[in-house]
Amino acid sequence: MPATVLGDPATDAEDQAAAPLAPRARLLPALAAVYRAQLSRARVSRIPLLFVATFQSVGIMVLMRGVVDGGDEARAVVAGSAVLVVAFVALNLLAQYFGQLRAGGGLDHYATLPVPPAAVVLGAAGAYASFTVPGTVVTAVAGSVLFGLPLGNLWILAAVVPLSGAALAGLGAALGLLAPRQEIATLLGQLGMSAALLLGVLPPDRLPTPIGWARDLLPSTYGVEALARTFDARPDWTAVCLDLAVCAAVGVVSLAVATWAYRRAAVR
Numbered sequence: 001m002p003a004t005v006l007g008d009p010a011t012d013a014e015d016q017a018a019a020p021l022a023p024r025a026r027l028l029p030a031l032a033a034v035y036r037a038q039l040s041r042a043r044v045s046r047i048p049l050l051f052v053a054t055f056q057s058v059g060i061m062v063l064m065r066g067v068v069d070g071g072d073e074a075r076a077v078v079a080g081s082a083v084l085v086v087a088f089v090a091l092n093l094l095a096q097y098f099g100q101l102r103a104g105g106g107l108d109h110y111a112t113l114p115v116p117p118a119a120v121v122l123g124a125a126g127a128y129a130s131f132t133v134p135g136t137v138v139t140a141v142a143g144s145v146l147f148g149l150p151l152g153n154l155w156i157l158a159a160v161v162p163l164s165g166a167a168l169a170g171l172g173a174a175l176g177l178l179a180p181r182q183e184i185a186t187l188l189g190q191l192g193m194s195a196a197l198l199l200g201v202l203p204p205d206r207l208p209t210p211i212g213w214a215r216d217l218l219p220s221t222y223g224v225e226a227l228a229r230t231f232d233a234r235p236d237w238t239a240v241c242l243d244l245a246v247c248a249a250v251g252v253v254s255l256a257v258a259t260w261a262y263r264r265a266a267v268r
């Protein structure tokens with residue numbers, strides 16, 4: 001009877017060899033998967049907060065109606081209030097989400113998946129920005145009716161919401177990922193939304209010069225300016241496109257910074 005051969009070196013080497021890792025997912029399919037997952041999550045847990053953001057913006061316009069009659073000031077109030085919904089969700093809530101994700105070890109879960117870091121950041125940012133669309137539209141329509149502004153050019157929201165959302169979501173994600181503690185991430189998100197409120201809703205002509213400079217540094221300012229220009233009887237579309245281009249450029253930079261911050265936080 002032949003003896004059983006034990007400890008064959010060739011067999012042991014094959015058994016001990018590490019199994020090859022699955023190939024890293026491509027950016028676009030991974031981005032779509034993260035986007036759908038985040039949008040589904042946001043749809044369930046963020047609807048009450050979206051209602052609060054919309055109610056807050058409409059309430060601000062009602063209050064400002066008592067001190068603003070019309071003209072450029074009314075356009076600034078309506079445009080700023082509409083973009084404020086985007087700031088509340090895309091900046092404030094996303095900063096809190098990534099701060100919580102980092103503090104709770106959620107980044108470790110994403111780090112084990114063959115998903116590019118850019119897909120995680122862009123997917124979450126896109127989902128949160130998309131979630132702001134209903135509230136932004138409701139606020140813009142309500143404000144236009146309240147102040148007697150034309151409704152014909154509100155289609156520009158199709159460009160203002162994603163571009164402003166990208167810029168603010170990238171900023172919110174970066175704040176949440178770079179903050180050393182979850183509480184600080186929440187604080188930074190709240191401060192960012194407050195800046196969007198004070199510098200976006202208030203008419204720029206009434207702001208002191210140093211505050212006006214700070215307003216120019218806020219990413220949402222250019223989305224507000226683009227929307228406000230479309231309320232004119234004869235909008236300057238060149239200026240509108242320029243504002244949207246600046247907003248898009250800021251969005252690219254802020255999302256790139258957020259992606260870098262994600263890589264930095266994931267390896268710690």
